[in-house]
Amino acid sequence: MTSSEIRQKFLDFFKSKGHKIVPSAPIVVKDDPTLMFTNAGMNQFKDYFLGNQTPENPRIADTQKCLRVSGKHNDLEEVGVDTYHHTMFEMLGNWSIGDYFKKEAIEWSWELLTKVYGLPKDRLYVTVFEGDASENLPPSSVALVEWKKWVEEDKYSNKGASFAISAYLRTLLTNEAPFQKWLKGNSDAMTEQEKQGASIFFGKAGCVTCHYEKNLGSMNFAALGVKDHYEMGGLNTSESDRRNLGRGGFTGKDEDMYKFRTPQLYNLGDSGPYFHGGSKNSLEEVVRYFNTGVVENIRVPKTQIAEFITPIGLSEEEIQALTQFLQNGLRDPNLKRYVPSSVLSRMCFPNNDLTSKIDMDCF
Ligand code: HEC
Numbered sequence: 001m002t003s004s005e006i007r008q009k010f011l012d013f014f015k016s017k018g019h020k021i022v023p024s025a026p027i028v029v030k031d032d033p034t035l036m037f038t039n040a041g042m043n044q045f046k047d048y049f050l051g052n053q054t055p056e057n058p059r060i061a062d063t064q065k066c067l068r069v070s071g072k073h074n075d076l077e078e079v080g081v082d083t084y085h086h087t088m089f090e091m092l093g094n095w096s097i098g099d100y101f102k103k104e105a106i107e108w109s110w111e112l113l114t115k116v117y118g119l120p121k122d123r124l125y126v127t128v129f130e131g132d133a134s135e136n137l138p139p140s141s142v143a144l145v146e147w148k149k150w151v152e153e154d155k156y157s158n159k160g161a162s163f164a165i166s167a168y169l170r171t172l173l174t175n176e177a178p179f180q181k182w183l184k185g186n187s188d189a190m191t192e193q194e195k196q197g198a199s200i201f202f203g204k205a206g207c208v209t210c211h212y213e214k215n216l217g218s219m220n221f222a223a224l225g226v227k228d229h230y231e232m233g234g235l236n237t238s239e240s241d242r243r244n245l246g247r248g249g250f251t252g253k254d255e256d257m258y259k260f261r262t263p264q265l266y267n268l269g270d271s272g273p274y275f276h277g278g279s280k281n282s283l284e285e286v287v288r289y290f291n292t293g294v295v296e297n298i299r300v301p302k303t304q305i306a307e308f309i310t311p312i313g314l315s316e317e318e319i320q321a322l323t324q325f326l327q328n329g330l331r332d333p334n335l336k337r338y339v340p341s342s343v344l345s346r347m348c349f350p351n352n353d354l355t356s357k358i359d360m361d362c363f
Contacts, residue, residue: 001117006092006117007063007090007092009112009116009117010061010063010092010112011061011062011063013108013111013112013116014059014061014094014108015061017059017094017104017108018057018059019057019059019060019061019094019095020055020056020057020059020060020061021060021061021062022044022060022061022062023062024062024063024064024065024090025038025043025044025064026038027065027066027067027088029043032046035071036070036071037066037067037068037069037070038064038065038066038067039066039067039068039071039072039073040064040066040073040091041062041063041064041066041091041092041093041095042093042095043064044062044064045060045095045097048095048097049097054097055097058096058097058098058099059094059095059096059097059099059100060094060095060097061092061093061094061095062092062093062095063090063091063092063093064090064091064093065088065089065090066088066089066090066091067087067088068087068088068089069087075087094108101142102140102142102143102146103142103146106143106146106147106150107146107149107150110150110151121151121152122152124151126147126151128140128143128144128147129143171338172335172338174215174266174267174330174331174332174335175332176332176333176334177266177267177329177330177331177332178190178191178194178328178329178330178331179194179198179325179329179330180332182195182198182329190325190329191324191328193320193321193324193325194321194324194325194328194329196318196321196325197321197322197323197324197325197326197329198325198329200314200318200321200322200325201322201325201326204312204314204318205290205291205312205314205322206308206312207290209308210222210262210306210308211262211265213264215264215265215266216264216265216266216330217261217262217263217264217265218261218262219261219262220261220262221246221247221256221259221260221261221262222259222260222262222306222308223246223257223258223259223260223300223304223305223306224260224275224289224305224306224309225258225295225296225297225300225305225309226275226276226277226279226280226289226296226297227275227277227279227296227297228241228244228276228277228297229241229243229244229276229277229278230244230277231277231279231297232273232277232278232279234277234278239299243276244258244299245257245258246258246259246260246276247259247260247261257301257304258297258300258301258304259304260276265326265330266330266331266332267330267331267332267335268283268326268327268330269283269326269327269328269330269331270331274286279296283323283326283327284319284320284323286326287314287319287322287323287326288319290308290309290312291311291312291313291314291319292311293309293310293311293312294309294311295309342362346362347362348360348362
């Protein structure tokens with residue numbers, strides 16, 4: 001679309017909404033000692049805004065030639081730095097002098113951009129003034145309500161953000177752990193102790209009955225009878241916290257009560273504590289819990305507890321081997337390879353706060 005088409009479509013559109021089309025005022029301002037050059041579309045309507053004059057038609061649309069080379073709006077220094085600053089440009093404007101306000105302005109701008117110009121809706125973002133306590137200005141509640149009628153809210157929700165984060169997390173794959181290298185045929189990738197641990201995991205200890213997917217987790221939900229977070233002194237939780245009920249707390253079904261999803265097992269050594277309540281501080285303690293097979297959480301009914309929770313009878317050497325397998329055999333040592341050097345938004349990664357921006361030199 002050429003610039004004259006853009007200009008014409010704009011004027012035609014607002015004409016169809018009852019606007020009078022007026023010509024651009026001259027760039028050199030007459031009769032106004034406060035301004036040398038026209039620098040905004042509103043200049044020629046100053047007397048209307050000040051209430052000194054009343055327009056024939058309260059709805060006006062125009063395209064105004066503007067020059068910004070001095071004074072309050074001086075763009076000279078920006079020209080050539082980015083792709084959208086010019087010292088001389090045209091400003092398209094639709095004006096309402098005491099007539100319509102935010103509702104129509106929002107509805108029509110959306111119609112113009114998406115229907116007339118055909119811009120894809122999912123690539124448009126809108127902002128709403130959030131208020132300013134220091135100026136005693138409230139947030140723009142009207143604009144918020146009106147925009148919500150047109151713009152899909154999903155895009156800005158916590159849900160949307162969580163989807164984006166999980167989509168990103170799914171690209172972070174641990175695939176250089178010794179066990180994975182061993183699976184690919186490198187028989188030296190694991191130590192003898194780690195190999196022994198692996199064979200206990202997949203054999204005698206029976207861990208693989210639940211931890212069987214590629215990431216060694218699964219959609220198998222089980223109650224292991226470990227302590228809840230409030231018992232460990234966790235904040236903002238209590239005995240009545242429905243999260244203590246695991247999946248049952250969300251589905252409300254009897255069969256799901258106290259059951260948790262079988263988690264993946266890679267790179268756990270980097271970040272304890274373990275289990276839903278954070279009741280074990282090391283992987284060795286986890287292994288010892290399974291080996292002893294004695295339930296710690298008396299509130300979980302026996303009928304719910306996984307049959308697996310019963311003494312396994314591993315020797316001390318086997319406990320160490322299984323621990324080493326979890327700790328090291330399943331640890332990809334080089335996850336830093338996933339840290340992007342830059343992101344499309346050009347924001348700092350992973351921290352985008354002001355201090356990080358200065359530290360990381362990304363603006
Ligand atoms: C009956 C299914 C089942 C079996 C068998 C099983 N697990 Fe698990 N495992 C789970 C579930 C479910 C959890 C999460 C429990 C919770 O947080 O309440 C879990 C948690 C873990 C965790 C903690 C992970 C974390 O991020 O906190 C480790 C480590 C682990 N299992 C290792 C093992 C090992 C080693 C074995 C074999 C000795 C084993 N599991 C056997 C179901 C099982």
